[in-house]
């Protein structure tokens with residue numbers, strides 16, 4: 287049996303339970319169908335056949351999940367940080383023990399290649415481990431002294447929170463949001479993306495088996511406009527952590543306005559990788575191609591705009607085109623596959639529509655640009671050259687294995703192009719001139735800038751975007767700030783003079 291055939295057989299073993307019983311909601315420790323009894327089908331991007339039916343949750347299910355999260359918050363929110371740490375470390379171990387199941391399930395559900403998904407499952411465990419270690423300090427604050435008063439701040443968990451996640455790397459992103467919320471003492475209602483619901487169900491089951499009390503983490507599947515909307519409008523939910531499109535973020539902000547919801551948004555990107563002629567071009571090409579063609583290009587931090595100094599533009603784009611042409615597109619469970627099928631035919635249509643737009647606007651399709659095969663959403667790694675910054679392919683988030691290359695003359699023009707989009711999530715800069723790196727990083731409008739490197743993550747470092755790419759930061763202590771209320775208590779340090787009125 288080939289490795290692929292063996293992997294498919296193993297994946298079928300993991301999927302059998304979902305095929306048989308469907309993907310249920312999970313509320314107060316129980317696996318439950320939607321109260322309406324409705325289901326929707328989840329398609330596999332591999333062959334477009336139904337993978338499983340999914341509970342179609344709505345407002346009534348959200349009400350029930352919020353009631354569970356509210357009840358359990360009374361105890362979880364007061365559980366000592368050391369105890370939360372102990373439980374969440376066990377969750378991390380349990381995730382690692384089931385990493386293959388998570389990775390294989392995710393590959394079939396999302397179309398992402400196993401070579402990346404196997405690491406994403408482990409990164410989920412790392413997220414839990416990292417935030418678990420911070421739980422004992424989650425309440426800590428500052429002492430701020432004046433001559434007469436001692437101000438002492440501390441943090442309290444904000445309450446039950448809603449977590450809404452997208453389909454591109456669902457397990458990793460869910461743990462990135464849920465782990466800090468739980469570590470801070472919040473309870474959670476999670477609404478995963480309708481296109482990729484499976485690993486969220488695995489997560490809540492794994493967490494409870496590892497000792498997370500029932501009702502601390504609840505799961506409601508369903509569509510954005512009903513389950514998602516109900517979660518964002520629920521008065522019992524104190525904050526919404528959302529990862530998804532910028533347009534959805536602004537809808538959520540409006541939906542949460544009536545209940546004054548605190549929001550944390552990780553949104554879209556159109557991230558530039560800027561290559562100067564003094565850069566190590568081999569490394570720059572490796573990094574740029576990795577950041578756009580890994581994870582199917584369905585990645586918020588993908589380097590989707592390649593800005594290259596004119597003197598080396600032809601050389602760099604030729605090398606990128608060559609790499610794009612060599613990349614293996616195939617079944618996500620094939621260990622050789624780099625680019626798997628895109629998530630859904632709807633998304634595939636959107637991605638391919640940019641090939642038409644590129645041609646119509648006068649750009650050149652220098653690599654790829656076509657669908658592969660009839661079944662499944664397989665798209666060739668694509669490179670557009672001869673593009674200008676006003677084209678749709680330079681301005682809009684395509685969210686596929688599609689790169690737009692634009693030449694620039696000097697630092698000033700590079701900055702103008704890099705900043706000339708509505709987004710500001712990440713930027714990648716390649717130069718061997720330190721002074722230039724300083725000037726450029728000062729001027730770039732992005733929440734995260736990597737110099738001479740690709741997206742190398744360090745969990746204590748802040749993650750998030752500016753402009754239409756987001757609100758708030760995750761990572762390190764920034765996550766705890768979002769999931770906590772800071773309270774200031776002021777004590778007198780001496781018998782200070784109190785103003786006497788009416789005397």
Ligand code: NAD
Pocket residue numbers: 450451452453454459477478479480508509510511513514515518529530531532534535537538541551552553554555585586683685711751755756
């Ligand atoms: P999406 O915005 O369409 O959906 C994300 C989630 O929001 C889904 O669970 C969906 O059901 C829900 N939703 C939709 N409408 C809603 C509403 N009115 N109220 C409440 N919830 C609603 O995004 P997507 O297509 O699933 O994911 C791709 C997007 O996510 C891209 O734009 C990508 O850049 C972004 N993303 C950002 C980051 C980051 O860290 N900045 C990470 C990953 C993905």
